[in-house]
Amino acid sequence: MARTSGAELAQLLLGGFHAMADEVIAELERRGHPGVRPAHEFALRAIDAGADTASALGRRLTVSKQAAAKTIAGLEQLGYVGRTSDPSDARLKRVQVTPRGHELMTVGARLFDEVRDRWAAQIGAAQLAEIERQLVALIGDRREQAQGEAPQRAT
Amino acid sequence: MARTSGAELAQLLLGGFHAMADEVIAELERRGHPGVRPAHEFALRAIDAGADTASALGRRLTVSKQAAAKTIAGLEQLGYVGRTSDPSDARLKRVQVTPRGHELMTVGARLFDEVRDRWAAQIGAAQLAEIERQLVALIGDRREQAQGEAPQRAT
DNA sequence: AGAGGTCGACAACCACGTTGTCTACCTCAC
DNA sequence: GTGAGGTAGACAACGTGGTTGTCGACCTCT
Numbered sequence: 001m002a003r004t005s006g007a008e009l010a011q012l013l014l015g016g017f018h019a020m021a022d023e024v025i026a027e028l029e030r031r032g033h034p035g036v037r038p039a040h041e042f043a044l045r046a047i048d049a050g051a052d053t054a055s056a057l058g059r060r061l062t063v064s065k066q067a068a069a070k071t072i073a074g075l076e077q078l079g080y081v082g083r084t085s086d087p088s089d090a091r092l093k094r095v096q097v098t099p100r101g102h103e104l105m106t107v108g109a110r111l112f113d114e115v116r117d118r119w120a121a122q123i124g125a126a127q128l129a130e131i132e133r134q135l136v137a138l139i140g141d142r143r144e145q146a147q148g149e150a151p152q153r154a155t
Numbered sequence: 156m157a158r159t160s161g162a163e164l165a166q167l168l169l170g171g172f173h174a175m176a177d178e179v180i181a182e183l184e185r186r187g188h189p190g191v192r193p194a195h196e197f198a199l200r201a202i203d204a205g206a207d208t209a210s211a212l213g214r215r216l217t218v219s220k221q222a223a224a225k226t227i228a229g230l231e232q233l234g235y236v237g238r239t240s241d242p243s244d245a246r247l248k249r250v251q252v253t254p255r256g257h258e259l260m261t262v263g264a265r266l267f268d269e270v271r272d273r274w275a276a277q278i279g280a281a282q283l284a285e286i287e288r289q290l291v292a293l294i295g296d297r298r299e300q301a302q303g304e305a306p307q308r309a310t
Numbered sequence: 311a312g313a314g315g316t317c318g319a320c321a322a323c324c325a326c327g328t329t330g331t332c333t334a335c336c337t338c339a340c
Numbered sequence: 341g342t343g344a345g346g347t348a349g350a351c352a353a354c355g356t357g358g359t360t361g362t363c364g365a366c367c368t369c370t
Contacts, residue, residue: 004287006175007268011197012290013172019294020165039326042166067327067348074325082350091335091348101230123289131286132159134278135167139174194357210317222320222358229356246317246366 024111033104035078041108043071044080044101052095082103179266188259190233196263198226199235207250212289235259 004012021038028036043057051060058068072095075081080101086092097105120128159167176193178243183191198212206215211309213223227250230236241247275283 003265004284004291006269006271007200007359009263009271009283009287010172010175010193010267012287012294013168013175013293015294016274016290017165017168017172020161020168024165037325038165041162047161053348063326064328065328065347065349066351070326089336089348093349107158109162112165114161116161116164119293122290127165127285127289128164129159130282132164132167134161134282134286135171138274139167139170148189192356208317209319218357219359220316220318221320221360225357244317244367248318 012017018072020112020115023115024108027111028104028108031107035072036104036108039071040052040078040080041074041104043068044075044097044105044108047072047075047095048097048102048105053092054095057095175267175270178270179263181261182266183259186262188262190292191259191263194226195230195233195235196259198223199252199260199263202227202230202236202250203252203257203260207217209250212250230256288297 015155024041025036025038028034039054043061046057046060049060051057054069054072057072058065061068072083076083079098081095081097083093083095086094116128174234179196180191180193183189198216201212201215204215208213209224209227210220212227213220216223227236227238231238234253237253238248238250241249271283
């Protein structure tokens with residue numbers, strides 16, 4: 001069984017993501033955060049980490065600024081972020097995470113960590129940490145590499 | 156460094172999938188298979204492995220039969236599968252992978268394997284195999300578990 | 311013969327992404 | 341100063357991969 005082909009590996013990675021995300025979203029719904037999507041979670045973290053404009057968020061998440069703007073619109077509608085114009089640069093709309101947004105981040109992080117902890121219990125904390133280390137080595141650079149590129153192909 | 160939180164792990168898994176899929180799709184396009192999407196690849200494999208009706212494919216991929224039917228329609232339009240009525244059960248439309256479909260599977264598998272091989276070279280074959288083993292342990296059962304459930308919630 | 315389950319189709323909808331285009335605005339070189 | 345070029349955000353149209361709900365046709369089993 002030299003199985004686990006490349007295609008299977010891809011499916012495992014995607015399946016792993018879904019396994020975590022589906023559970024967290026379902027639990028968030030139960031805990032007073034209906035309508036939240038994985039993309040919201042990640043975007044909120046990126047915003048809080050400093051990507052506080054649509055363009056910056058797009059670069060951070062390696063998606064177009066339009067996609068980022070849509071996500072922000074969704075977050076705003078759910079009450080997780082607010083937007084105000086930047087006084088020193090009228091082009092910018094700065095995004096701030098609301099208290100409810102911070103609460104979502106806290107709960108969401110804990111739920112993700114819970115799944116991770118269960119996984120650690122299942123295969124061993126060292127093994128899981130090792131997987132993370134290798135994944136970072138494999139694709140951590142992908143993010144930084146994308147950082148310098150233009151997210152928008154044509155203009 | 157309590158780094159790599161649960162949320163980060165989720166992002167790593169998703170990022171890993173994208174890293175593989177994006178590259179394979181781009182290369183497939185170059186090699187005479189434009190319009191192919193990751194979902195097509197995986198569906199084609201499942202069909203070839205025996206999930207030769209829309210409902211069966213839906214169960215296999217843990218999506219609704221409607222979603223599976225759409226994917227099959229896409230594959231048919233691209234010339235990768237054909238459909239014929241089952242003579243012994245008039246409800247069924249059996250799906251067959253065409254020669255071109257098999258060619259796509261071959262090329263696609265090789266491309267996925269190439270990415271996997273590069274990864275193996277980068278972090279070590281043993282490490283990668285270990286990651287796969289652990290991922291299977293973690294979520295391999297998820298697939299089987301879903302196998303018994305009704306894919307359709309209400310009817 | 312009928313009840314109930316399964317199959318595929320169709321429609322409407324949603325989330326998340328894409329391009330392309332537009333206007334407003336900043337910045338910098340001249 | 342002014343004009344060129346880059347950047348920010350809005351809007352529209354579209355693609356993809358899912359979802360529910362509903363339907364008629366068709367087994368299957370009692």
